Amino acid sequence: MSTLEIQDLHVAVGDAEILKGVDLTLSPGEIHAMMGPNGSGKSTLSYVIAGHPHYNVTKGDVLLDGESILDMEADERARAGIFLAFQYPVSIPGVSVANFLRTAVSNVRGYTSKEAETNANGVIGSNLMPMREFRRELNTKMKEYNVDSSFARRYLNEGFSGGEKKRTEVLQMAMLEPKFAILDESDSGLDIDALQVVSDGINKLATEDRGFLLITHYQRILNFVKPDFVSIFFGGRIVKTGGPELAHMLEEKGYKWVEEEVVTRTAAA
Ligand SMILES: Nc1ncnc2c1ncn2[C@@H]1O[C@H](COP(=O)(O)OP(=O)(O)OP(=O)(O)O)[C@@H](O)[C@H]1O
Numbered sequence: 119m120s121t122l123e124i125q126d127l128h129v130a131v132g133d134a135e136i137l138k139g140v141d142l143t144l145s146p147g148e149i150h151a152m153m154g155p156n157g158s159g160k161s162t163l164s165y166v167i168a169g170h171p172h173y174n175v176t177k178g179d180v181l182l183d184g185e186s187i188l189d190m191e192a193d194e195r196a197r198a199g200i201f202l203a204f205q206y207p208v209s210i211p212g213v214s215v216a217n218f219l220r221t222a223v224s225n226v227r228g229y230t231s232k233e234a235e236t237n238a239n240g241v242i243g244s245n246l247m248p249m250r251e252f253r254r255e256l257n258t259k260m261k262e263y264n265v266d267s268s269f270a271r272r273y274l275n276e277g278f279s280g281g282e283k284k285r286t287e288v289l290q291m292a293m294l295e296p297k298f299a300i301l302d303e304s305d306s307g308l309d310i311d312a313l314q315v316v317s318d319g320i321n322k323l324a325t326e327d328r329g330f331l332l333i334t335h336y337q338r339i340l341n342f343v344k345p346d347f348v349s350i351f352f353g354g355r356i357v358k359t360g361g362p363e364l365a366h367m368l369e370e371k372g373y374k375w376v377e378e379e380v381v382t383r384t385a386a387a
């Protein structure tokens with residue numbers, strides 16, 4: 119069975135240690151929700167797993183199916199089945215959603231690693247997924263995941279509203295079919311109907327062969343997407359893991375009690 123294991127992960131940016139020993143195992147068929155105060159390091163963790171080059175892993179490891187992925191570039195990790203939906207999706211003016219997705223899907227499905235077809239006049243084929251096949255699949259999935267077909271032609275995230283960006287991230291996930299998906303605040307800034315659309319999308323994609331790490335600030339999305347585990351991230355590490363009741367407790371009491379528990383535990387150690 120496939121697993122994504124984070125072992126005693128320590129990460130620094132410059133001189134500042136941001137992740138201070140994260141341990142977490144994701145398995146297929148599981149939804150693991152992660153909540154934690156602003157600045158505790160949740161997005162940093164997601165970037166490090168996805169392969170953002172800016173961060174320096176000083177200790178620990180990230181293993182996919184038992185093999186370290188730390189030496190792999192971000193695109194290799196995507197090919198290996200890791201997907202990250204960014205908290206703040208970047209816009210790419212000049213690149214349409216359709217072109218972006220065709221390139222990304224072609225990378226993940228191995229088309230780009232093949233040689234493009236050539237003859238005496240040069241390149242005649244392409245090492246991308248064939249256009250018609252891609253279009254057919256994109257149209258089907260845009261309908262299925264409630265993304266208006268006009269978005270295929272628009273530049274990626276350029277001028278998209280917050281909610282439109284989040285819906286497009288779910289569409290990306292549906293096209294890329296990852297083994298492990300990390301969704302960083304995919305519920306933030308969504309109106310009530312959009313939250314339902316995004317949640318439905320996640321539920322549709324939450325199959326037995328796919329694991330989810332769902333970073334969120336609000337219990338609300340967990341009414342629609344049922345987590346198997348809820349972890350509290352605090353001060354650069356996971357300090358508590360439980361079931362959905364933990365999310366309710368945070369909603370009710372905030373993070374003060376978590377801080378007190380951490381202080382008591384540290385004093386006892
Ligand atoms: N490139 C960087 N340079 C300097 N500091 C950084 C960098 N990246 C992250 N940090 C710091 O690391 C800490 C954790 O940031 P991170 O974005 O991971 O938090 P978060 O838990 O996702 O917060 P939020 O809930 O607000 O999204 C913050 O104090 C942030 O300023």
Ligand SMILES: [Mg+2]
Nearest residue numbers: 160161162205
């Ligand atoms: Mg964040």
